[in-house]
Amino acid sequence: MAAEKFTVETSLIRLFAQALGDTNPVYYEETAAGMDAGGVIAPPTFIQASAHWDPDYPLRWQPGKPWNGSGPTEGTRVERTGGGTGLHAEQHYEYHRPLRPGDVLTATTQPGKSWTREGRRGGTMQFRESVTEWRDEAGELVLTTRSVGVTTGKVVTSEKGDK
Amino acid sequence: MATWTAENVEKGAKQSKVVADGLYRTQIVQYAGASGDFNPLHTDEVFTTKIAGYPSVFAHGMLTMGLTGTLLTDALGNGTLRTFGVRFRSQVWPGDTLTATATVTDVIRSEDGTLVSLDVETVNQKGEVVVSGTATAAL
Numbered sequence: 001m002a003a004e005k006f007t008v009e010t011s012l013i014r015l016f017a018q019a020l021g022d023t024n025p026v027y028y029e030e031t032a033a034g035m036d037a038g039g040v041i042a043p044p045t046f047i048q049a050s051a052h053w054d055p056d057y058p059l060r061w062q063p064g065k066p067w068n069g070s071g072p073t074e075g076t077r078v079e080r081t082g083g084g085t086g087l088h089a090e091q092h093y094e095y096h097r098p099l100r101p102g103d104v105l106t107a108t109t110q111p112g113k114s115w116t117r118e119g120r121r122g123g124t125m126q127f128r129e130s131v132t133e134w135r136d137e138a139g140e141l142v143l144t145t146r147s148v149g150v151t152t153g154k155v156v157t158s159e160k161g162d163k
Numbered sequence: 164m165a166t167w168t169a170e171n172v173e174k175g176a177k178q179s180k181v182v183a184d185g186l187y188r189t190q191i192v193q194y195a196g197a198s199g200d201f202n203p204l205h206t207d208e209v210f211t212t213k214i215a216g217y218p219s220v221f222a223h224g225m226l227t228m229g230l231t232g233t234l235l236t237d238a239l240g241n242g243t244l245r246t247f248g249v250r251f252r253s254q255v256w257p258g259d260t261l262t263a264t265a266t267v268t269d270v271i272r273s274e275d276g277t278l279v280s281l282d283v284e285t286v287n288q289k290g291e292v293v294v295s296g297t298a299t300a301a302l
Binding site for chain 2: 012015016018019020021022024026035036037041043044045048049050051052054057059060061068069070074075076077087088089090091092093094095097098146
């Protein structure tokens, strides 16, 4: 995650909770006041939505920038993954306090470890870790995220494809 | 409200929840819109089948983790999580039904409160593990 700044808002919390099918009243401002958290808080994986605030986020179509999905053609294979596919291998969160609407967070990302492994289905797998610290306007650490991505030598199929 | 509390939570306790009951492509698109991750592998059936070579679009790993997280907040209450981490083990496809299970592996009671450790696992309708991991919560 490379958003440098992320403002937490009730509308985006609502959209995020709806996408998870989560009717927990704590995510909706009309019902959150009487809840255990004392108002709206964000769901545990909500920080992913900071991608909206990243001006260069590569997994969002943007005018004037190349996009590999279908449209004029059936799409374009992404060569940066070596003809295979980049996938998310692990995600870890350490919560220091809940995120609330009005929080203005800033992120600092450091690369972590990297390693390779021979996979059963995907050929040689290259793993890369990144660690992001999210701080509020007071400079207090509110959330630490650790993400592990993997790129593989060929398309990974787990269920419908190769059995 | 939370079903596990500082008073009643015990090591070995277990809770399960069906977090997806026949996943629709539309929910994957909703998650793309909410999270901002519009990777064509999740949103573009033409690209994913004809160019990337998969049998269909598939769910974001983070959608499955988010769905799994709804079990934790149902069971442990809001704002109690201290850590939550998973490995993505298998892909989740349209039509899948997912069941998340949380198992209490440790409970430490002290003057500062009750710290609960859990194993978390979500399986599909064939019993295949799609995500597995751990969480801790302060109750």
